[in-house]
Amino acid sequence: MSLQEFFHMGGYAVYVWSSYAIALVILVANVVAPILQRRKLFSQLARRQRRERRES
Amino acid sequence: MLRFFHQLGSPKYFYHIAGRWIPWLAGIFILLVLAGLYQGMVVAPTDYQQGDSYRIMFIHVPSAWMSLFIYVVMAGAGAIGLIWHMKLAEVIAISSAPIGASFTFLALVTGSIWGKPMWGAWWVWDARLTSELILLFLYLGVMALYSAVEDKRTAARATAILAIVGVVNIPIIHYSVEWWNTLHQGPTVTKFGAPSIDLRMLIPLLIMAVAFKLFYLLVVLMRARVEVLQRERNAQWVRELVDAP
Amino acid sequence: MSTLSLRRAFTLLLWRDMLLAFRRRTEMINPLLFFILVTALFPLGIGADPALLRSVAPGIIWVAALLAAMLSLDSVFRSDFEDGSLEQFLISAQPVSILVLAKVIAHWLITGLPLLIVAPLLGLLPDLPSASIGTLMLTLALGTPVLSMIGAIGVALTVGLRRGGVILSLLVLPLYIPVLIFAANAVESAGAGLPITAHLSLLTALLVLSVSLSPLATAAALKISLS
Numbered sequence: 001m002s003l004q005e006f007f008h009m010g011g012y013a014v015y016v017w018s019s020y021a022i023a024l025v026i027l028v029a030n031v032v033a034p035i036l037q038r039r040k041l042f043s044q045l046a047r048r049q050r051r052e053r054r055e056s
Numbered sequence: 057m058l059r060f061f062h063q064l065g066s067p068k069y070f071y072h073i074a075g076r077w078i079p080w081l082a083g084i085f086i087l088l089v090l091a092g093l094y095q096g097m098v099v100a101p102t103d104y105q106q107g108d109s110y111r112i113m114f115i116h117v118p119s120a121w122m123s124l125f126i127y128v129v130m131a132g133a134g135a136i137g138l139i140w141h142m143k144l145a146e147v148i149a150i151s152s153a154p155i156g157a158s159f160t161f162l163a164l165v166t167g168s169i170w171g172k173p174m175w176g177a178w179w180v181w182d183a184r185l186t187s188e189l190i191l192l193f194l195y196l197g198v199m200a201l202y203s204a205v206e207d208k209r210t211a212a213r214a215t216a217i218l219a220i221v222g223v224v225n226i227p228i229i230h231y232s233v234e235w236w237n238t239l240h241q242g243p244t245v246t247k248f249g250a251p252s253i254d255l256r257m258l259i260p261l262l263i264m265a266v267a268f269k270l271f272y273l274l275v276v277l278m279r280a281r282v283e284v285l286q287r288e289r290n291a292q293w294v295r296e297l298v299d300a301p
Numbered sequence: 302m303s304t305l306s307l308r309r310a311f312t313l314l315l316w317r318d319m320l321l322a323f324r325r326r327t328e329m330i331n332p333l334l335f336f337i338l339v340t341a342l343f344p345l346g347i348g349a350d351p352a353l354l355r356s357v358a359p360g361i362i363w364v365a366a367l368l369a370a371m372l373s374l375d376s377v378f379r380s381d382f383e384d385g386s387l388e389q390f391l392i393s394a395q396p397v398s399i400l401v402l403a404k405v406i407a408h409w410l411i412t413g414l415p416l417l418i419v420a421p422l423l424g425l426l427p428d429l430p431s432a433s434i435g436t437l438m439l440t441l442a443l444g445t446p447v448l449s450m451i452g453a454i455g456v457a458l459t460v461g462l463r464r465g466g467v468i469l470s471l472l473v474l475p476l477y478i479p480v481l482i483f484a485a486n487a488v489e490s491a492g493a494g495l496p497i498t499a500h501l502s503l504l505t506a507l508l509v510l511s512v513s514l515s516p517l518a519t520a521a522a523l524k525i526s527l528s
Contacts (some may be wrong), residue, residue, distance in 0.1 A: 003123060006097070008106040009107075009108040009109070009111070010108035010109070011101060011107065011108075012107055012109035012152050012173055015109055015112065015169050015170065015172060015173055016108060016109060016111050016112055017202065018134075018169060019112045019115055019116070019165070019166045019169050019170070022161055022162065022165055022169075023115045023119075023166065024164070026158050026161070026162050029158070029269065030154075030155060030158055030271075030275045031274075031275060031278070033154070033279075034278040034279045034281075034282050035278070037282045038278075038281070038282045038285070041282060041285055041286060041289075042298060044300040045285075045289055045294070045295075046298050047175065047301075049295060049298055049299065080472060088316060125431055169427060190475045190478060191475075192473065193474065193475045193516075194475050195473045195474040197468070198471075200456060200468050200471055201459070201468055201472065204459070204462050204463075204464070204465070205461075205462065206467055210526075210528060213525045213528075214458050214522065214525050214526065215455075215519060217458065217521055217522050218458060218472060218519075219478070219523065221454055222475070222476075223517055224474070225476050225479075226515075228479050229475065229476075229478055232478065232479035232482045232503075233478070233482065235482065235483075236482045236486065238422070239486060301361075
């Protein structure tokens with residue numbers, strides 16, 4: 001299959017490539033979400049611990 | 057081996073072990089998914105009936121399999137957490153829900169996109185698609201209930217009950233929808249997945265299925281670690297982690 | 302005070318709930334009104350073509366019954382939760398699942414049975430054939446208890462929550478779908494003269510399953526919600 005044929009997908013390019021694009025977005029989102037959550041949690045906890053140290 | 061599982065019950069131990077596994081899982085997943093995609097998109101031949109549009113199957117079918125698999129794991133982990141009061145089981149259960157919902161959504165969307173050239177419509181009340189839609193609601197229900205209950209320990213136990221009730225109902229729902237569908241047979245019959253699928257199409261399908269399972273494992277461990285930190289935030293080991301990232 | 306026998310506790314609770322509901326008769330009307338309204342609203346929305354109405358009526362009536370059942374669910378445990386009696390049930394010597402069974406049966410008698418009684422009238426509106434109306438009543442008789450039983454699990458999970466009613470529908474709807482499918486289809490098939498034994502057997506199976514298992518799940522959910 002030539003590269004052009006590959007992208008063309010027998011005329012079904014829109015359908016096939018949009019499916020794969022959506023899949024990529026969803027998979028990436030699933031990986032990014034816990035990373036962001038973790039950062040947020042760490043900054044929250046760091047702030048809390050700094051506050052506690054100041055108060056003590 | 058038994059000692060491993062016993063130690064796994066400790067959140068701190070789990071946190072560190074999972075942390076070591078994650079890079080490996082990510083690496084193997086990437087290798088597998090690239091292999092699967094190459095096999096599926098380049099090597100596998102064009103289908104004589106559906107042309108190249110069938111290649112959506114390499115995403116759609118593994119997603120659907122994962123959506124079911126994850127629900128069962130979620131219910132099982134929930135049951136374990138409920139019966140043996142294992143914190144880790146509760147964490148795995150609730151960490152699995154958004155991942156399962158994502159796969160369900162992906163299966164629905166790719167099924168719909170695949171359906172457009174095949175059946176001429178963006179949505180058909182096909183038995184499997186309809187069942188997937190109901191499964192999505194089951195997942196959303198679990199996630200909604202968990203966020204609505206303040207105390208996260210109570211939330212975990214309530215969602216465990218819900219997940220168990222859901223998992224018992226899944227075969228019933230699936231059967232009733234299939235039954236309903238055969239009575240109102242649409243103009244076309246879904247007949248992909250004929251008894252013998254070409255090996256060159258089957259192999260990438262199976263590779264993608266395994267790849268997705270690894271992906272689930274990867275992401276559930278990532279989510280679970282964050283959940284563990286959240287739950288154990290007052291513990292000494294978490295405080296030390298925060299102070300020295 | 303000596304402990305009650307299980308049977309006596311069951312009957313007492315059933316009777317008590319019926320009595321309390323009777324004292325608040327007007328509340329019983331709401332789900333019923335909803336049922337009637339929704340069914341009456343559909344022709345206004347989709348046009349009064351008799352053939353169309355006759356063909357969609359079984360589904361519409363059953364969806365309306367389902368929604369009315371969902372609407373009425375909140376009352377199963379609400380008042381007992383608010384005045385603290387629910388906690389008393391949980392710490393009593395009786396097995397909670399049996400007490401739950403009594404409450405849910407009472408709830409069905411109060412909210413489900415009226416639907417059953419009104420259904421034939423609603424069946425006349427779209428001019429359903431009499432075979433269909435008979436089947437409609439039969440499916441409602443078999444199906445609405447299942448809705449109450451399964452619904453009680455959802456209520457038990459959400460009773461302590463501030464906006465539990467919103468989530469309740471989401472939790473309970475997927476579980477209601479098999480009942481809807483078998484029941485509405487039975488009514489349709491009966492109207493077309495087709496056999497309905499399969500549908501009725503499946504509905505009966507769902508009834509038996511839900512009566513035996515859902516009180517256990519409901520009891521477990523109550524203990525968790527009130528912990």
